[in-house]
Amino acid sequence: MFSDTAMQSLLTNHFPSLQKDKIRAHPRPFLNYRAHVLFPKSRKESVVLRDQFNRGLQTLKATGEFERQWQRLLNGEFVPER
Known part of the structure; x- marks a missing residue:
């Protein structure tokens, strides 16, 4: 599949x-x-990492970069290196 x-x-x-x-x-x-990013509750740094990730994702969405990269993915522009 x-x-x-x-x-x-x-x-x-x-x-x-x-x-x-x-x-x-x-x-x-x-x-x-669906894909998810998981931050284990057992690690102290998870809260900080989660917050950093969410801020970065929010910035990517606000600037339109997330959508641009998503469209590149859907268009097949990301090809693994050989």
Whole structure:
């Protein structure tokens, strides 16, 4: 199972065009999930790290950088180095 973005990246970089034209994602996702950043309560520094993370995320969203990077991800611009 791959996300649409991961599948497109794999097809673009590893399959000839005749093969990749025959492969498509199903319109209904097999699995939906959310990602979370976890900070364990057992560590004293977790509160500080969580607050720093949230401030940074808030800044990225306020400046539009989060959305720009999200769109780059959806467009398949993030390709792993070989």
